[in-house]
Amino acid sequence: MKWGIIGPGAIAQQFAAALKFSERGELYAVASRNLQRAGEFACRFGATISYGDYESLIGDDQVDAIYIATPHSHHFHYAALCLQANKHLLLEKPLTVNAAQTEYLVALAEQHQCVLQEALWSRFMPCFAQVKQWMANDIGQVQYISSQIGFAFSHLRNHRITSPALAGGALLDLGVYSISISQYLLAEYPSQIQALGLLNNDQVDQNTLVNLSYPSGVTSQFVCTIGAQSSNVMTIHGKQGYIQIPRYFWNGEQAQLFQDDKLVETIDFPHPTNGFEYQIESVMDSVEQGRLCDPRMNHQDSINVMKTLDEVRRQIGLQFPIEIESLN
Template sequence: MTNSEFNWGIIAPGRIAHNFAKALTVVPNARLYAVASSNRERAQAFSQTYACNRIYDNYQALIDDPNVDAIYIANPHRFHFEWAMRCLLANKPVLCEKPLTVTAKQTQTLIELAKQQNTFLMEAVWTRFLPAWRQVSTWLSEKRIGELNVLRSSFSFKATRDDNDRLFNKDLAGGALLDVGIYNLTMSQFALQREPETILANGLIGKTGVDERTSVILNYNGISSEFTCGLNCTLENQFILYGDKGSITIPTPFWAATQAILRVDGEPECMIELPFRATGFEYQIEEVMHCIARGELQSNIMPWQDSLNTMKTMDAIRAQIGLDYPFV
């Protein structure tokens, strides 16, 4: 890595990777250097769109490229663990799409490996780094709505029915919880800074064996976080935090928030509007680069313990709703 350029590599240039590549264009000193895909034509098309220097038709070749400073992993959930592990073994810093892994045991393994290899690792929960959510965090720390009592959120949409798509594919760790419910959960943990004490969940398992709707009540020592995630209908998809003095509303889509509304004693007090500079992924990219420049192995905004807590909670939810994956 030079003082002037930070070379990113992308593993798996699918839908979400486009948001990452577009965001790189507004991050100072960052560039898309290499992309790897099992489909060379896809890698070629992606590299042409984003002026990428190198393309590879296998992931390991990208990992072995000495000019790659960090790797963004964007393949289906099932494969996150394997390829994050391979990156860490090669001492390549990792930003891996959520969920970091499929189980808490896998996440713990990656954390221990990152420590052993002295190599940066972060789950790519872009929502935590958005300016609107950073303002929400400030309001909470200032006790603007008093003591938190209830969190309510939803992330549910009517997905196009395709049993081979990763959303419905059990072999790829599909389903609503891991794909979208993780946002409800990780942002609850972001607000409350701890694991829930108790978990109550119910879900609808569809014909392909994945959850097409999951509803959860989490108890954080008297504070309740209630959410529904799903693939079979569209809900309000906002996130509301209720305190004893007021509330904070993050309008739909809360996971891609550009607004937040603070109400005190039932009256609107402040509404902030903070649009993205690009796709919104730029803020987590900058965090990774800053952490690596400072020699840090993890981010204090998206620390390893939070990723582990999220996975432990999702393991418990999956057990309650009868969702298992054959490869773990």
Template sequence: MSSSPVKLGILGTGNIANAFAEGLTHAANIELVAVASRTQAAAIAFAQKHDVAKKYSTYADLAADPEIELVYLATPHVRHRDDSVMCLQAGKGVLCEKPFSINAKEAKEVIDLARERNVFLMEAMWTRFLPSFVKLREMLVNGVIGDVQLILAGGAFQPDCDPDYYLLRPELGGGVLLDAGVYPVSVASMVLGAPTQIKACGTVGEHNVDDQDAILLQHDGGATAILYVSMKASASPDITLLGSRGRIYVHAPMFAPAKIHLQVYGENVQEFELPFEGNGYHYQAIAAAQAIRNGDTESSVMPLEETLTIMQTLDCVRDQVGMLYPMEK
């Protein structure tokens, strides 16, 4: 097994790609060697900012680079399936930004291809790899609050109303559910598994994307998740887990928490400060690189079957809300 850094390329040069590249300064087992954008100017500017040797003006050129072992996809939602397929067919491991795809059908196509080619693939649900979520899973495994009976999770924000903003563009896979609602849905999945019943309501706004969603998930054994996400109001995104023996409160923001409160019923509240290095984006990358060096084709923390069931849940929510993307019609 090689101990050399995994050579990584980034598709896309937007905000999330920049944040990911900044995070990689804390990842000793990764070497960022290439970036691709739809324009040479954007690729050059990104490369200069992050000290990247190779800059490509097409995504296909980066995928064809024989030096690259892992590709981080930071392209628009609507491109995730096709860009993942392109990289997997070129034999590259893929770390795909959430949402993993537009729908479960696309997700299954990508997952099936990765398994057929025996190539690493993972949804970039970075939150799961942060110290706070490592601690949260440790608490749940140890049963400190007993059986989880209820999850309350959600958040709301009011974005820029510029019609060119990506969340307001259905042709790019915009809308609040796939971009932000995936976080509480993923939390419920991590804690309780796939739901047995899904109830949802919401609104599709003037830009023809969902701008508010309320979700009720029923799970085996009677546990329930009550989730929400909105672009029509403002509320700090947080998580509460209620168990048979106690409760856990994960402080906002739920996508990058650094503090957890634990209260076993009848006892004093315990506070856990769980800071992360840098901006936190490197933890998922380190895990992906280590998996590649180990010869693994998926992550045990964010397994592919769970990614697929999360996309199926999101599909069901969108169906009940009435949110259909142009490319699905």
């Protein structure tokens, strides 16, 4: 399968490095708004062709699947063009900046019978499959999930994470992990959402605190921040024990099982390359099997994650420019 990359930034470098080890896929094309940058990336990772605009890559008949790694403010427009051109698509998290845009893309994927996969990489990792197994068998009835995710980014100037025009802030960039992973582990969607947030001088959320209540009675609580260095740990608490995912929990590199407050098992999950390989192979599995997404991160999951993000944004007053919120 011939892959193209739109947006050759730091995240795309990890994608390209993982794709090198795939037996089924190859990096064929790279597109940037700067042709020199695209060419340098193509040379580094062995792509056949480079483009100085995104539309040319989308229109290349040799491209089978596209990975979009632009800021999420620009996901919707180019994802729609990809699907309309009948390209399979791996789209960085979050898929879009609101639920209406995600629903539109899902409808396009169904219309064109193309894979549309949200690249929430944690969902595809063996670590979280093990956590689900422990939750079902080893810690008793689950009571709540807690997590922190954050880094002291707010001092950065002229950076996407501090720019409202690029849908910046802690919530969409970092908090999405806590929401999506909790939703995956519990296999249900929140029925009640409570949020508090601090907007900084750039008018993006610096610190956001959220309580999610689920129909089963379980609660997920998280803090996401671009103003502080966090512990970056997720813990699933049950009546007879708990599970801890330490060391940047979304990387899925280790899980620990505690029973009666005693550590009884630690499992390391070293990635064969860098962790991107799981979602890459998932997309190619979907193409081969004729499905439009992986059941571990299905379209309804993506829509409901975005609905949760929409409600949190409403409660904390986080707004983005109309031009990146629209369906045009």
